[in-house]
Amino acid sequence: MGGTSFWSRLARDRLATTGFAITVLFVVIAAIAPWIVPYPEAAHEIAPMNRLRPPSEAHWFGTDRLGADVFSRLLLGTRETLFVALFGVGAAAVIGVPLGLIAGWLDGWVSDGIMRLADIFLAIPQIILAIAIAQTLGPSLVNVVLALGFTIWPWFTRLVFAETRALRREPFIEACAALGASPWRTLALHVLPNLASPLVVRVTLSMGFAVLTAAALGFLGLGAPAPSPEWGRTIAEAREYLPDAWWYALAPGLAIFIVVMGFNMLGDGLRDVLDPKLRRSVAASRAQSAKVQEA
Secondary structure (H helix, E strand, O other): OOOHHHHHHHHHOHHHHHHHHHHHHHHHHHHHHHHHOOOHHHHOOOOHHHOOOOOOOOOOOOEOOOOOEHHHHHHHHHHHHHHHHHHHHHHHHHHHHHHHHHHHHOOOHHHHHHHHHHHHHHHOOHHHHHHHHHHHHOOOHHHHHHHHHHHHHHHHHHHHHHHHHHHOOOHHHHHHHHOOOOHHHHHHHHHHHHHHHHHHHHHHHHHHHHHHHHHHHHHOOOOOOOOOOOHHHHHHHHHHHOOOOHHHHHHHHHHHHHHHHHHHHHHHHHHHHHOHHHHHHHHHHHHHHHHHHHO
């Protein structure tokens, strides 16, 4: 990736830098949330005397229907959100990357079968597929991870398939075959490392989708069961008290929006930085647009 040049290019991209900062902040909060929350007992607290209090100095984001501090539950929910997104995308990569390598390297019915299976999954609206899988498996964080994995894997398969097809005719790959390297060794040691850049971009963009989908499943009651501080479930609980207790739904809604935006901004920035051809085409397009405006 070019070490110093990569980081310098990334630093010059304001959107990517902002997305990177949001993502790092999200990860740090998830890691240290239990030690920085104002009210550690908020995950299971019941305080009827404090229920539905508006934002104040004692409760920055107000309190919920049970009297728990919304800000504390928001911080605690970051860990569950990160767990679901990280392992959901990881499961998708574990399924999709090997299938894409096999389909891209081989010809015939094996390759066609894998890609047609991916097309079938992609033909179904992804949120509908995730809901169907989560509903079948039952509400839990682990089942949300599995639902995300089975929903996202075709993205990785199609990406790896296209890149592998383009690489397998390269001279260095043909040299490996001439030297007697086995196909599996060639794929593992020569093809897969060359897919690092597009895979990093795909993982980053998929994280945003995973956070949004996990929140949707939680909203529908298919995520972690109560009294989980999961953001989607919190919004579902808060809708009964709108518009009076507006802060109840606003806090987790803003958190979902900011985190998804951060991952998408970072993914777009990484795609520009890691794909020189795309950077050149974007620069040429901008230059052409400038000329048209000047004319």
